[in-house]
Amino acid sequence: MRQFLGTILERMMKAWSWVTLIVVAILIKLSSLYSGFIEQYYANGIYPVVSKVQRFLFGWLPFSLGDIIYGFFIIVFLVKTWQILRVLFKRRYSRELFLQGLKQIIFFFLFVYVLFYLLWGLNYSRKGIATQLNLKMSRYSVGELDTLTNVLEQRLNYYAALVEPAQRDSFYKKRNLFHESYEAYRAAVGKYPFLNYAPRSIKPSVFSYAGDIFGFEGYYNPFSGEGQVNTTIPVFVQPFVACHEIGHQVGYGKENEANFAGFLACRLHPSPVFRYSVYFDMYNYAVNSLFRSDSSRAKQYMHALHPQVKKDYDELKRFFKKYQNPIEPVITWIYGKYLQANNQPAGKRTYSEVIAFLIAYQRKFGKESL
Numbered sequence: 455m456r457q458f459l460g461t462i463l464e465r466m467m468k469a470w471s472w473v474t475l476i477v478v479a480i481l482i483k484l485s486s487l488y489s490g491f492i493e494q495y496y497a498n499g500i501y502p503v504v505s506k507v508q509r510f511l512f513g514w515l516p517f518s519l520g521d522i523i524y525g526f527f528i529i530v531f532l533v534k535t536w537q538i539l540r541v542l543f544k545r546r547y548s549r550e551l552f553l554q555g556l557k558q559i560i561f562f563f564l565f566v567y568v569l570f571y572l573l574w575g576l577n578y579s580r581k582g583i584a585t586q587l588n589l590k591m592s593r594y595s596v597g598e599l600d601t602l603t604n605v606l607e608q609r610l611n612y613y614a615a616l617v618e619p620a621q622r623d624s625f626y627k628k629r630n631l632f633h634e635s636y637e638a639y640r641a642a643v644g645k646y647p648f649l650n651y652a653p654r655s656i657k658p659s660v661f662s663y664a665g666d667i668f669g670f671e672g673y674y675n676p677f678s679g680e681g682q683v684n685t686t687i688p689v690f691v692q693p694f695v696a697c698h699e700i701g702h703q704v705g706y707g708k709e710n711e712a713n714f715a716g717f718l719a720c721r722l723h724p725s726p727v728f729r730y731s732v733y734f735d736m737y738n739y740a741v742n743s744l745f746r747s748d749s750s751r752a753k754q755y756m757h758a759l760h761p762q763v764k765k766d767y768d769e770l771k772r773f774f775k776k777y778q779n780p781i782e783p784v785i786t787w788i789y790g791k792y793l794q795a796n797n798q799p800a801g802k803r804t805y806s807e808v809i810a811f812l813i814a815y816q817r818k819f820g821k822e823s824l
Contacts, residue, residue, distance in 0.1 A: 485579075
């Protein structure tokens with residue numbers, strides 16, 4: 455493996471390759487400063503073509519090719535780390551060996567950087583879904599947040615009473631979950647053309663059990679165009695997680711926008727399970743935000759929840775408590791820094807900023823639209 459990778463890198467690391475990567479990286483950085491340019495020529499031009507080609511090529515595979523690629527590079531990283539440690543331990547290192555290794559590392563990360571942003575990452579710099587819906591994004595009052603929480607709780611309690619155990623259990627079959635997630639976007643595209651999603655490529659994560667330890671529910675692989683769902687999390691949250699990841703696939707990089715895209719699609723699905731899933735998630739963001747401003751009012755809402763919702767809250771708490779570990783906070787911190795580096799200054803809190811989209815949507819279309 456060492457010789458194979460060394461040969462590949464040596465063939466790639468020609469002078470013209472360095473120049474090309476550096477020039478493209480600079481152009482990526484400069485273009486990301488102009489959201490209008492990105493929106494018109496990348497998000498609504500280049501990216502839809504790239505993503506459809508990716509999903510056409512790899513979506514039919516019954517497994518996640520992207521996870522296999524990640525797994526391969528994890529093995530390579532471990533092998534390389536072991537080799538470096540062995541060289542250091544035996545004191546066989548030299549200045550020439552150090553510089554050669556450093557050169558390979560810089561080239562690799564530069565190549566990954568360029569590929570990542572060309573295939574998907576520039577979506578972090580687009581104008582986004584608020585512009586597409588002509589929403590006025592501005593500060594909201596505690597009263598508006600209270601109204602939103604009230605509406606979301608009503609919806610949540612309503613669908614909690616409608617969901618039957620057999621309906622929920624049907625989504626333990628991942629084929630059903632992913633097919634219906636696709637159908638959610640098919641239902642939404644008539645009202646929101648920018649949510650067009652075809653062909654589909656949403657799959658269970660190979661690393662689902664690792665995800666429980668590291669604290670992720672799903673993720674998007676920009677190198678293969680596949681959306682992955684951690685299918686070990688409680689089944690009632692999986693429909694919205696799948697729709698969130700599809701939100702990334704249709705071109706929304708920021709987590710609040712992917713949440714909002716998932717909301718728009720999920721709430722139009724005829725299945726009460728899907729609607730319950732999205733309102734469970736949105737209500738959770740809303741009531742937690744309200745708690746920071748008016749804890750007594752938030753507690754009143756929590757007491758008024760349907761028994762099934764309370765039961766699901768308890769299940770979710772037990773699930774997260776079961777997998778608490780010292781690694782997760784470190785991963786969360788690193789991921790938060792990654793989000794901040796990609797136009798999401800709130801870091802992990804960006805997910806909860808979907809509340810601003812919901813309130814702006816409520817202002818424009820009325821609370822009944824929620």
